[in-house]
Amino acid sequence: MKDALAQSAIPAVGNRVKQRIEALGAALVSVEPTGAVSLLSNPRWIEPVLMRLPAWPAAVRGKLEALAQPQGSAVEIWPGLWLTMLPGQRKRRLDNAHPCGFPAALFLSAAFLQSEEFQLACSVEKLDADAVRAQAQNWVLAGAAEVQRLSAMFVWMQQDCVEADRRVGELHTLSQQLGESYEELSLLYKLSNSMTLDRPPAHFLTESCLELQQVLGLKWMALQLVENEPTLNELAGQVFLAGNLPGDTHLLKRIGAILMQRQTPGQPPLVVDDTQTLHIPYLPRLAGQLIVVALVREDKQLGILFGGDKIEGGHISSVDSKLCNSLAASLSMFLENLMLFEDMSAMFLGTLHALTASIDAKDRYTHGHSERVAMLARQLGTVAGLDAHDIDRVYLSGLVHDIGKIGVPEAVLCKPGKLTEQEYTIIRTHPEIGAGILQDIRPMQDLVPGVFYHHERWDGLGYPHGLQGENIPLYGRIICIADSFDAMISTRTYRQALSLERVLGEIKRCAGKQFDPHLVDLFLQLDFQPFVAMVQQQNVNLPLPQPPVDPPPPAAPASDTESQA
Amino acid sequence: MPREKPLILVVDDEAHILHVVSLKLTNAGYDVLTAEDGEEAYEKALQEQPDLLITDYQMPYLTGLELCQKLKEHEQTRALPALMLTARGFSLPAEMLEQTNIAGVLSKPFSPREVLTRVQELLGTTPATQEVSDTL
Numbered sequence: 001m002k003d004a005l006a007q008s009a010i011p012a013v014g015n016r017v018k019q020r021i022e023a024l025g026a027a028l029v030s031v032e033p034t035g036a037v038s039l040l041s042n043p044r045w046i047e048p049v050l051m052r053l054p055a056w057p058a059a060v061r062g063k064l065e066a067l068a069q070p071q072g073s074a075v076e077i078w079p080g081l082w083l084t085m086l087p088g089q090r091k092r093r094l095d096n097a098h099p100c101g102f103p104a105a106l107f108l109s110a111a112f113l114q115s116e117e118f119q120l121a122c123s124v125e126k127l128d129a130d131a132v133r134a135q136a137q138n139w140v141l142a143g144a145a146e147v148q149r150l151s152a153m154f155v156w157m158q159q160d161c162v163e164a165d166r167r168v169g170e171l172h173t174l175s176q177q178l179g180e181s182y183e184e185l186s187l188l189y190k191l192s193n194s195m196t197l198d199r200p201p202a203h204f205l206t207e208s209c210l211e212l213q214q215v216l217g218l219k220w221m222a223l224q225l226v227e228n229e230p231t232l233n234e235l236a237g238q239v240f241l242a243g244n245l246p247g248d249t250h251l252l253k254r255i256g257a258i259l260m261q262r263q264t265p266g267q268p269p270l271v272v273d274d275t276q277t278l279h280i281p282y283l284p285r286l287a288g289q290l291i292v293v294a295l296v297r298e299d300k301q302l303g304i305l306f307g308g309d310k311i312e313g314g315h316i317s318s319v320d321s322k323l324c325n326s327l328a329a330s331l332s333m334f335l336e337n338l339m340l341f342e343d344m345s346a347m348f349l350g351t352l353h354a355l356t357a358s359i360d361a362k363d364r365y366t367h368g369h370s371e372r373v374a375m376l377a378r379q380l381g382t383v384a385g386l387d388a389h390d391i392d393r394v395y396l397s398g399l400v401h402d403i404g405k406i407g408v409p410e411a412v413l414c415k416p417g418k419l420t421e422q423e424y425t426i427i428r429t430h431p432e433i434g435a436g437i438l439q440d441i442r443p444m445q446d447l448v449p450g451v452f453y454h455h456e457r458w459d460g461l462g463y464p465h466g467l468q469g470e471n472i473p474l475y476g477r478i479i480c481i482a483d484s485f486d487a488m489i490s491t492r493t494y495r496q497a498l499s500l501e502r503v504l505g506e507i508k509r510c511a512g513k514q515f516d517p518h519l520v521d522l523f524l525q526l527d528f529q530p531f532v533a534m535v536q537q538q539n540v541n542l543p544l545p546q547p548p549v550d551p552p553p554p555a556a557p558a559s560d561t562e563s564q565a
Numbered sequence: 566m567p568r569e570k571p572l573i574l575v576v577d578d579e580a581h582i583l584h585v586v587s588l589k590l591t592n593a594g595y596d597v598l599t600a601e602d603g604e605e606a607y608e609k610a611l612q613e614q615p616d617l618l619i620t621d622y623q624m625p626y627l628t629g630l631e632l633c634q635k636l637k638e639h640e641q642t643r644a645l646p647a648l649m650l651t652a653r654g655f656s657l658p659a660e661m662l663e664q665t666n667i668a669g670v671l672s673k674p675f676s677p678r679e680v681l682t683r684v685q686e687l688l689g690t691t692p693a694t695q696e697v698s699d700t701l
Contacts, residue, residue, distance in 0.1 A: 176588060178581055182677055183676050183677060214678065
């Protein structure tokens, strides 16, 4: 009982204070409201003697009021035996039937050694009173004034220690919070750095879930996107999951859909301690505790971020909820950018297609030409080892290569038969006109070389600048081959389509003359069957070309054919 | 005499970093010793023979890297592994890492959770103990 009491009471007074009290000759005791006093100090020989004094509880009870005075002066219980209550909180014990005591310092003054109580205690313990007196001289205080001074010191000391402990506790709390902030900062920093559009968005979304799941210490964390959002493309309706889900993902997705309906945009994160209360079938199988945050773009829901159960037990806290909210905001922004980007590229491509289709439409014999050149240029770019970005750009260059024909009169463009020198001169301006149109549109500036130089020849006999060999930009050399190929394989106003063998033979023959020989080698390896089928489909509906007034030379070489294309 | 818990020496001239790292590690059941500069850390490392060093790079008197080099040169601390905290975007040359026992570099603002994970990889996990404060 005494031990239990001692253990429960010690934390109220620091070990530091206890050691100092003992070093100054006093003892630390615990005083209960009943007046019972028990020893908390390591017992020296005299203290057990003191504790055996029979009238302790009654004597202390009589002085309780004086002891409880806030100024904390020492109270004399018996002649020469003093107690000072130390400030500090009384520790509550678990069972209220045994309240634990207040800490107090107990000390003796010289008067005690002369008292009857002392004599009595010595005789009960069978101790020689004179010998005890002689040993006690070292630490017994002289009189009341000295007792009060020491008592005041103990009280200050205890106050300082309580204050110091409070600050240590505060520091502890602040460090904890600072650690959480570091965690949050580090997470947001990491994710904002990986929030780039040049990686597959699914990677970023999966990574975000994983990071959040680990930082929050949840068993699982999922991100589910809405089904009916076309600009999300293949991401629509997808679920990204991190951690260990105690169930299958189909169930998760069904529950996610229900949560998505309930968690309307603008609501703060939903934290549920017991998922039974949500009345969603099977949800308690996946999680007991749940956190749900909506991802929102302009009041429109994009998806939800939700996770369940702390791995190490405990509750999902307000810090967790705050962090989830920040991340949801970042993810929403990411998705919004993704959707804007998707909108923009769709618009960009749509506009380009519309523009080039309108050029091709001027002459029904060139219908679909730009599209096919673009496709061939992409295939050739791919086998030539270009990176994804360059392949994309060479495709677009192919798409717009003839855009300058918008400035060439239809009478010249669609003329069946041989062109006059003057008409040639007009048609030869189309690369320049095209480059002029594009160079002022910033996102299309890198398409200019492909457009401007697609009629240059490897041997330097092309136009507009007569560049030679590798001085001709790569996009130009690629489009040149694709353009010539499509022109020959299609029916034109001035002649029928040529056979694939004939066209490939012509391309081969012109390697090193009209075309980059290295690119020709690569080009000849391509599979043309799907392409030819497409062209034939196109040619079916065309009337046979008008017999030219002045027929072009039979089996015109590619170079001549092309100067008209 | 083998220790009950692994001892980690944490060095940083910024007190708040020391507090955050110490708290995370003591809560996870490690013993932590702190130092506020490289020289103090060097002395404590020789004296206390910790099982792991976590040090900041940028410190007065002795940088984290110099500290690691000195410790590697001393017989008693030759095998002491280290984790280094650096500013974001700062990277240590590979040959510098070879001259030391730096087992990992974490950039600030670091995640305390990540620090703990790296420590556990190097020292193995310890059962988290209830923290007993001596002051209360």
